[in-house]
Amino acid sequence: MALDDPMAEFLSSMVMDHEKWHDGIGYDVHLIDAMTDEQKSAIESKLIAKGVSDWRDLEALDRLGTPGATAAILATRKSKDRELRVRAQSYGPPPSDEDREAAILAGLQSDAGRSKAIDAAANCPTPKIIKGLVECLTKTVGADAYSVVATLFFMHGKMDSPHSMAHRQFFLRFVEPGPDKDAAMAELRQKFKLPS
Numbered sequence: 001m002a003l004d005d006p007m008a009e010f011l012s013s014m015v016m017d018h019e020k021w022h023d024g025i026g027y028d029v030h031l032i033d034a035m036t037d038e039q040k041s042a043i044e045s046k047l048i049a050k051g052v053s054d055w056r057d058l059e060a061l062d063r064l065g066t067p068g069a070t071a072a073i074l075a076t077r078k079s080k081d082r083e084l085r086v087r088a089q090s091y092g093p094p095p096s097d098e099d100r101e102a103a104i105l106a107g108l109q110s111d112a113g114r115s116k117a118i119d120a121a122a123n124c125p126t127p128k129i130i131k132g133l134v135e136c137l138t139k140t141v142g143a144d145a146y147s148v149v150a151t152l153f154f155m156h157g158k159m160d161s162p163h164s165m166a167h168r169q170f171f172l173r174f175v176e177p178g179p180d181k182d183a184a185m186a187e188l189r190q191k192f193k194l195p196s
Contacts, residue, residue, distance in 0.1 A: 006034040010043060014056075026056045029063040044068050052076045055087050062091040082106045082113030086120050101126055108136045118147045122162045125155040131195050137174065138185065145174040145181075149188065156192050 013028040032040060044064050047057055052072055061069035073092035077099060079085045086107040089095045095103075104124055107117025114136070121129050130152070137148045147162070149171050154162040173184035188194060 006031040007039040007043065010035070011046075027060050029060050032060065032063045040064055040066065048072050052079075052084065052088075054084070058084075058088055058091040077103065082110035083116050084113075086113055086116045089120065097124075097126075100124055101128055104129055105132045108132045114140070114144050115147070118144065118151055119162075122151045122154055130155065134189075134194050137188075141177050141181075142175055146171045149174050152188070152192065152194075 010028055010031040013031070019025070032043065035043065043060070044066055045068075047060055047064075048068060050057075052058060052061070052075075058073060058076065061072050070092050073088055076084055076088040077095065079088065082103075085103045089100045089103050100120075101124060104117045104120050105128065107113035108121070110117075118133075118136075121133055133148050133152055137145055137152075140148060150159070150164070150167075151162045153159045153167055153171075154164075159166050170184065170187075173180050175181075189196065
C-alpha cells in the first residue's frame, strides 16, 4: 500500500480484528488530516452509511469535523445504546450540562453502559448524578459497585483519583451483597450525607 494514500491506509485501519478489538486500538485518525476534501467526504459518507457503532467511529467523525460528521455525533447522543450515548458526549461540540447528565444517568441504569457512565460521572458531580450513583450502588455488586463507591469518594474530595487504592478495603465491602454491604452503605450515607 502506498504511503502517500492516506485514504487507503485509513480504510485499512477500519478493518477490525480480534487484536484491535481486544487492545482497544482505534482507527488511524491522524491520516484524516492528510486527506483531500473529496477523500474526507468519502470517509464521512462511509462512516455514516455503516452507522456509528463504537468510540472508533465517533473519534473519526470528530476528527473530520464536517457538518455531516457533527450531525452524526449529535444523533448518536440520542442513541438507544446507552454506552454509545455516554461516549458520544466526549466528541463533537460540547454537550449541554443537561444532556451530559441525562446520558450518564441512563448509562448507570444499563448493564452495558454502566462502566462508561461511572467513569463519566466522576467529572460531573451534580446532585442528580450523585443520587444516581447511590441508587446504582444499592442495586449493583462486583466491579461496578467497587467503581461507584470509589467515584463517590473522589467526588467528595477523599481521593485524588477514582482509581486510587487508598480506601480499597472499605470499597471491597460493596462487592458482595449481604449484611456487610448494607452496613457499609449506611456508613457511606452518613459519611457524605448521601440521599436515601
